[in-house]
Amino acid sequence: MIDTIERQGAYEIIGLLDGGKPVGEQVYGYRVLGDETWLADRNNQAGGAIAAIGDNWTRGLVVRGISRIRPELPFVTAVHPAASVARGARIGAGSVVMAGSVVGSDAEIGEHAILYAGSCIEHDSRIGSFVSLAPKAATGGNAAIGDYTAVAIGASIIHGVAVGEHCVIGAGSTVVRNIASHTVAYGTPARAVRSRTSGERYL
Numbered sequence: 001m002i003d004t005i006e007r008q009g010a011y012e013i014i015g016l017l018d019g020g021k022p023v024g025e026q027v028y029g030y031r032v033l034g035d036e037t038w039l040a041d042r043n044n045q046a047g048g049a050i051a052a053i054g055d056n057w058t059r060g061l062v063v064r065g066i067s068r069i070r071p072e073l074p075f076v077t078a079v080h081p082a083a084s085v086a087r088g089a090r091i092g093a094g095s096v097v098m099a100g101s102v103v104g105s106d107a108e109i110g111e112h113a114i115l116y117a118g119s120c121i122e123h124d125s126r127i128g129s130f131v132s133l134a135p136k137a138a139t140g141g142n143a144a145i146g147d148y149t150a151v152a153i154g155a156s157i158i159h160g161v162a163v164g165e166h167c168v169i170g171a172g173s174t175v176v177r178n179i180a181s182h183t184v185a186y187g188t189p190a191r192a193v194r195s196r197t198s199g200e201r202y203l
């Protein structure tokens, strides 16, 4: 995410918030300032935030935590210059589109989603918030993915198919039928393997 933000060139990173690291530690030249509570001091220079956390559920918790501390603080959107976003596509606040990703025309990406390198959301697809598409994951046109769903590396969702919320689509799968919310599915064609609860680990 740091790489994407740096290359986008629209924002200056003033530091990182990470409760798991000592204050002052440097990460790619950026100082760890503290945890989210650092934002409570309104004299700081923060003009925006982005939640750089891979796990979709945890990212949601952190976003809600930041919003409680600083309700007015905007979340920024990061699009790598080597990504391609077609006309009419919309990308929500806090979402990240990494290098080599393609967002087709009139596709809609919700908030705080992560499109990892080389992923593709084709035209007119609707992607929820806190979703992730791992590298080389792809949808055809007019597909839908519900909030918090993780599409694993190299998985494909064919055109017009809807995957529900809080699902995990396993690596390399081919989804050819709708998948109900709270389902782990994988294989080609992808089959529901088990159900999962919101927030259950998948990485």
Ligand SMILES: CC(=O)SCCNC(=O)CCNC(=O)[C@H](O)C(C)(C)COP(=O)(O)OP(=O)(O)OC[C@H]1O[C@@H](n2cnc3c(N)ncnc32)[C@H](O)[C@@H]1OP(=O)(O)O
Residues within 6 Å of the ligand: 116, 134, 135, 151, 152, 153, 168, 169, 170, 171, 172, 173, 184, 185, 186, 187, 202, 203
């Ligand atoms: C930048 C980044 O790194 S982004 C993240 C990149 N990583 C990913 O995208 C990977 C995410 N993880 C997956 O896709 C996993 O396959 C999961 C979460 C869907 C499934 O994991 P688990 O339920 O723990 O499956 P587990 O490893 O126990 O395997 C159970 C069985 O299913 C099979 N299986 C697991 N995943 C798959 C799959 N994607 N396709 C086909 N079969 C699978 C296993 O081979 C195993 O079969 P066996 O019992 O005959 O040996």
